[in-house]
Amino acid sequence: MSGGPGATVHVLGVRHHGPGSARGVRAALEQLQPDVVLIEGPPEADGLLALAAHAEMKPPVALLVYAVEAPARAVFYPFAVFSPEWQALQYAVARALPVRFIDLPQTHQLLPPEELDPAPEPTEPEDSPRRDPLGALARAAGHTDGERWWEHLIEQRQDVTGVFEAVLEAMSALRENESVLPAREALREAYMRRCIRQAKKDGHQRIAVVCGAWHGPALATPRPAREDDALLKGLPKAKVAATWVPWTYDRLGWRSGYGAGVDSPGWYAHLWLTPERPVSTWAARIAHLLRDEGMDASSASVIETVRLAEALAALRERHVVGLDELRDAALSVLCEGDPTPLRLIHDKLEVGTGLGEVPADVPSVPLARDLAAWQKTLRLPPSAEIKLLELDLRKTLDRDRSRLLHRLTLLDIPWGVLEENQKKTTGTFPETWRMQWQPVLAVNVVEASLFGNTVELAAMGRVVARAGEATELGTLIELLETSLLAELPSAIDTVLQQLQAFSSRSADIQNLMQAFPRLAKTLRQGTVRELPTAPILAIANGFFERIVIGLPGACVSLDDDAAHLRRQHLRAMQEAVRLLADATWEAEWAEALEKLTHRDVVHGLVRGTAVRLRLELGRERDETVVTRARRALSPAVPPAEAGAWLEGLISGDALLLLHQTGLWEALDGWLQGLTRETFVEQLPLMRRAFSGFKAAERRDMADRVRDFSPSSATQREGAPRETLDPKRVAQVLPVLSSLLGVRLDEIS
Numbered sequence: 222m223s224g225g226p227g228a229t230v231h232v233l234g235v236r237h238h239g240p241g242s243a244r245g246v247r248a249a250l251e252q253l254q255p256d257v258v259l260i261e262g263p264p265e266a267d268g269l270l271a272l273a274a275h276a277e278m279k280p281p282v283a284l285l286v287y288a289v290e291a292p293a294r295a296v297f298y299p300f301a302v303f304s305p306e307w308q309a310l311q312y313a314v315a316r317a318l319p320v321r322f323i324d325l326p327q328t329h330q331l332l333p334p335e336e337l338d339p340a341p342e343p344t345e346p347e348d349s350p351r352r353d354p355l356g357a358l359a360r361a362a363g364h365t366d367g368e369r370w371w372e373h374l375i376e377q378r379q380d381v382t383g384v385f386e387a388v389l390e391a392m393s394a395l396r397e398n399e400s401v402l403p404a405r406e407a408l409r410e411a412y413m414r415r416c417i418r419q420a421k422k423d424g425h426q427r428i429a430v431v432c433g434a435w436h437g438p439a440l441a442t443p444r445p446a447r448e449d450d451a452l453l454k455g456l457p458k459a460k461v462a463a464t465w466v467p468w469t470y471d472r473l474g475w476r477s478g479y480g481a482g483v484d485s486p487g488w489y490a491h492l493w494l495t496p497e498r499p500v501s502t503w504a505a506r507i508a509h510l511l512r513d514e515g516m517d518a519s520s521a522s523v524i525e526t527v528r529l530a531e532a533l534a535a536l537r538e539r540h541v542v543g544l545d546e547l548r549d550a551a552l553s554v555l556c557e558g559d560p561t562p563l564r565l566i567h568d569k570l571e572v573g574t575g576l577g578e579v580p581a582d583v584p585s586v587p588l589a590r591d592l593a594a595w596q597k598t599l600r601l602p603p604s605a606e607i608k609l610l611e612l613d614l615r616k617t618l619d620r621d622r623s624r625l626l627h628r629l630t631l632l633d634i635p636w637g638v639l640e641e642n643q644k645k646t647t648g649t650f651p652e653t654w655r656m657q658w659q660p661v662l663a664v665n666v667v668e669a670s671l672f673g674n675t676v677e678l679a680a681m682g683r684v685v686a687r688a689g690e691a692t693e694l695g696t697l698i699e700l701l702e703t704s705l706l707a708e709l710p711s712a713i714d715t716v717l718q719q720l721q722a723f724s725s726r727s728a729d730i731q732n733l734m735q736a737f738p739r740l741a742k743t744l745r746q747g748t749v750r751e752l753p754t755a756p757i758l759a760i761a762n763g764f765f766e767r768i769v770i771g772l773p774g775a776c777v778s779l780d781d782d783a784a785h786l787r788r789q790h791l792r793a794m795q796e797a798v799r800l801l802a803d804a805t806w807e808a809e810w811a812e813a814l815e816k817l818t819h820r821d822v823v824h825g826l827v828r829g830t831a832v833r834l835r836l837e838l839g840r841e842r843d844e845t846v847v848t849r850a851r852r853a854l855s856p857a858v859p860p861a862e863a864g865a866w867l868e869g870l871i872s873g874d875a876l877l878l879l880h881q882t883g884l885w886e887a888l889d890g891w892l893q894g895l896t897r898e899t900f901v902e903q904l905p906l907m908r909r910a911f912s913g914f915k916a917a918e919r920r921d922m923a924d925r926v927r928d929f930s931p932s933s934a935t936q937r938e939g940a941p942r943e944t945l946d947p948k949r950v951a952q953v954l955p956v957l958s959s960l961l962g963v964r965l966d967e968i969s
Contacts, residue, residue, distance in 0.1 A: 228421045230428045231255065234388045234437030235305040236355070238473050238483045240493040241376035245384045246305040246431055250312045255429035257420050258313040260306050261413065261436065262298055262322035266463040269584070270322075273307070274314040277580040280307060281468040281486075285663055288331040289460045292667035296327060297660070299468045301486060303493035309431045319425070323416035323432075325409040329456045336457050354395055354435050368484070373539055376492065393438040408456070410439040411449035418446060465583045466663040469605040470573035487573030488544050500542045501527050503570075507551050510569055511562060518555050526554045544571065576605040576658060587674035589666045595625050595676060603636070603658035610637065612652040623652055627707035628680040632669040634662055677709070684712035688719045694732045697723055698739045701757070705743055717756050724760065730768060730775040734790040737764045741797035765806060768794070769813040777822045781865075784824035788869060791827070795834050811840040818849060825853065825862040829869025854888065860899045904956075923957075 231253055235242035250258070266284045280302045287295035300307040313320035356367030364370040375384065402410070413432065417440065420428050430440055470486035483489065488503075495502045504526045508518035529550040534542045548563065548571075556562045568574070581593070596602060599622050601610075612619040626637040637654035672682030684704050691697050697720045704712045724733070740761040744754050776787055791814075798810045817823050817831040832849055835841040852858075853866040867888070914922070958964065 228426050228428060230417055230421075230430060230441070231385075232389060232430045232432065232437050232441045233305070233309075233385050234392060234434035235431060236371060236375065236434060237306070238299075238301055238304050238486065238489065239371075239376045240303040240489050241372075241384075242305040243303045243308045243493060244496070245375075247308045247312060249385060250309065250429060253427060253429055255425075255427040256318065257423075257425040257428055258309055258318055258320045259323045259413075259416060259420060259428065259430045260309055260320065261324050261432040262306060263296075263324060263463065264322045264326045264416075265328065265461055266298070267321055269463060269465060270310060270320055271314060272465060272580060272583060273310040275580045277578060278465070279578040280304075281470055281473065281575070281577040282579055283466050283468040283472075283577075283660060284463055285466045285667075286327045286331070286461055286463045287664060287667055289462050291333070292664055292671075294331045294333075294459075295664045295667075296331065297466075297468070297472075299473055299660075301470065301473060301490060303489050305431055309429070321416065321420075323413045323430070325405075325412040326461075328458045328461050329408070330405075331461055332457055332459050336459075354392065357395055358391055369543070369545065373541065373543055376489070388434050389437045389441060392434050393441075396435075396438050408452060410436055411444075411452045413440055414444055414449050415446070415453065464585050464663075465579040466660060467577040467579055467603070467658075468660045469576050471605070472660055485544055485571040487569075487571050490573065491570075500530060500547065503547055504530070504551070504555075506570055507555055507566055510566065511555060514562075514565065516562065522554050526550045529554060574606050576603060586667055586670040588670035588676065588679055589663070591675040592629075592666060599625060601625075601656075604656070605658060607655060607657045609640075610654040610656050612654065614650050614652065619652075623706070624708050625676065626654055627703060628676050628709070631680045631683055631703050631707055632665070632672070632676070634665045634669060636662060680707055681709050681712045684709060685715050688712075688716045691719060691723070694720075694723055694736050698736045698743075702739060702743050705757075714756075717760065720760055721763075724764065730771040731787075731790065733764050733768050733771075734775075734794055737761065737768060738793045738797035740764060741800050745800065761801075765809070769809050772813045773816045773820065773823075776817055776824070776827050777820070779824045779827065781824075781826075784826040784865070787824075787827050788830045791830055791834060795837070807838065811835055811838050815840075825865035826869040828853070829866035830872075831869075833870050833872070850888070856894050860903055864903045908959075 231249070233246055233249055235246060263284060263286045265286055269284065272278060280300050283297045283299040285295060285297055300310075310320060312318075353367055355371045359365065359367040359370035362370065375388075413430075413436065417428065417430060432440060470490070473483040473486045491503055491506075492499050501523075504523045507526070508520075508523045511518040526547070527550075530542045530546040533546040533549055534540075537546070539546070548566075551566065552558065552560060552563055599618065601622060610622070612623050614620045614623060626639075629636055630639075636658055637656045640653040640655060669679050669683065672686065673679035684700055688697065688700055691700070697716060701713065701716045701720060704716055724736075740757065744757055744761065779787060795810065798806050814831040814835050818828055818835070820828070823831075832841060832846065836846065850870075854863045858866075
């Protein structure tokens with residue numbers, strides 16, 4: 222404590238988010254009866270402090286301070302019910318006492334990067350008390366864990382008499398040999414001292430200051446005002462704003478604002494709310510949780526857990542049972558030695574999953590108010606827990622929910638994330654969203670408000686802005702997809718105009734082939750959402766015509782990697798054509814594939830794939846397939862090229878090939894013509910080609926190989942019919958078994 226003429230300053234050094242510190246602050250304020258309370262925090266939020274006593278304000282909550290022109294530059298000051306700052310606020314507001322935040326204003330800290338001080342902060346040694354003051358004190362007391370030492374010494378203490386004097390003395394000893402402060406710390410402490418002097422000038426006699434314990438010595442010892450004023454003179458400023466936002470316990474560990482590395486906020490809340498019997502009630506809560514999850518947890522086990530925890534505390538020479546003892550006891554008794562349930566206990570109880578609430582009349586950007594209204598209308602309250610939301614777009618409510626979530630996705634507000642399997646499916650009516658509200662989304666909402674004051678207007682503005690900046694066809698297709706799902710007709714028109722202009726300038730057939738399947742899916746989405754799709758269909762038709770014309774030229778002179786990529790494009794194109802179910806487009810696509818099948822300059826993999834796709838379309842006759850196979854697998858064709866053609870042909874559904882007798886004969890003739898060295902070289906390729914087949918399909922193929930006998934037409938004229946040597950067959954069978962992936966007894 223320190224005093225000035227006519228005034229007394231009481232410095233209460235705390236650990237942010239500590240129940241013992243909070244209990245001590247509340248008791249000290251009751252005893253001191255101050256006429257003003259000063260709290261380490263952002264002065265920009267002084268106008269919001271009265272809301273701390275609002276009936277609808279339910280911690281954990283946080284003050285969000287952000288730069289108006291660049292909301293991504295933001296800082297949070299979270300408060301839990303057990304935070305000393307929150308209890309000081311509650312005390313002052315309930316008694317109508319003046320209460321102010323006294324930390325260095327964020328207007329001087331949330332600056333653009335070019336305005337920040339480029340001078341590097343001095344490097345401190347790893348064992349510097351500033352880096353970890355609690356750890357330094359714990360080591361001096363013979364302990365290794367500063368957090369646990371502080372918890373047992375301060376946070377679990379019921380009698381807080383003399384605590385703040387002891388903390389101030391300890392921190393003063395740590396800072397006794399301090400030389401040069403980091404620039405930001407020096408500014409913060411200079412501003413806090415200025416605020417204390419201002420409180421004295423305002424005539425306050427009993428001044429209570431609640432601050433981080435490390436700052437206590439700097440505020441308790443008066444310094445000349447001229448020194449602080451010289452430090453604070455001419456600081457640059459940024460325009461900032463502040464508001465209250467909901468928070469979660471698992472975010473209290475953030476190193477932002479009051480972030481203090483709290484590992485177990487749920488446990489701290491329990492200590493605050495249940496000060497009389499924290500051990501037995503905690504064990505009971507564990508039992509309730511395990512029962513809810515379908516696990517056994519008897520009352521006798523709860524009693525035994527408490528006894529074991531107390532015994533462990535005695536063995537460890539601790540005056541009270543802590544979380545470590547309860548965790549070890551629960552593992553032994555309630556979890557029966559299985560560490561798996563401990564993860565559940567940690568997530569649900571030790572950390573906690575609750576989301577705080579703030580009053581509806583808290584100052585916020587219009588977009589945040591519109592989003593809150595939609596959440597209420599659509600019965601989608603934000604929750605910190607991860608939940609799956611199953612939607613059926615044939616229902617009006619579910620369709621409205623889907624539209625909102627897609628619009629938020631456009632605004633980079635990922636409250637809901639569409640499940641990955643839903644992105645790939647061709648189904649249009651069901652949607653599955655993974656929902657979880659994160660407190661940091663409040664910053665995303667503020668950022669998105671730059672595009673409009675409602676969710677719909679902001680999403681439209683964001684789409685129009687991104688469409689104007691797009692430099693790739695894929696970006697515009699993605700915008701079209703999301704705009705259609707978000708049901709933004711005006712934005713869709715803008716994207717279509719950009720898409721039409723962009724595609725008319727694009728000569729890259731590969732890009733068009735990548736875009737067309739996405740357009741096809743977009744058309745399906747437009748149908749289920751009852752939106753006009755004629756403009757999209759016109760663009761898709763233009764894409765398709767340019768693809769079928771340019772396809773032959775796009776498939777020549779490809780290396781192996783490019784050929785595999787082109788095969789993927791061809792398959793995706795075929796799926797898109799079949800999805801649209803247009804007979805004219807299907808016929809044109811089959812004709813385009815035909816042009817690839819007989820051109821030697823086309824990579825063998827692509828030619829084989831083209832034949833395969835025509836087979837799937839029912840446009841390839843059996844005798845034609847046999848002719849193509851005999852040509853592609855003739856001795857004149859290099860084995861690598863023939864193997865690539867075969868891979869392109871057989872990859873896919875095996876049933877389509879099982880009854881192609883001519884193809885089997887051509888394959889048999891090709892394999893017989895390979896030399897031993899070439900056969901070994903081709904084995905990996907053949908293995909890869911057959912690996913995509915199901916086990917049942919491979920067994921059917923093995924049966925076909927076992928029973929296969931070449932027709933007389935495939936025998937070389939005048940060549941004697943060869944007989945099989947059992948010894949040589951026995952040597953080949955293991956290789957064939959490995960190649961086909963079946964047991965040896967199935968082909969022998």
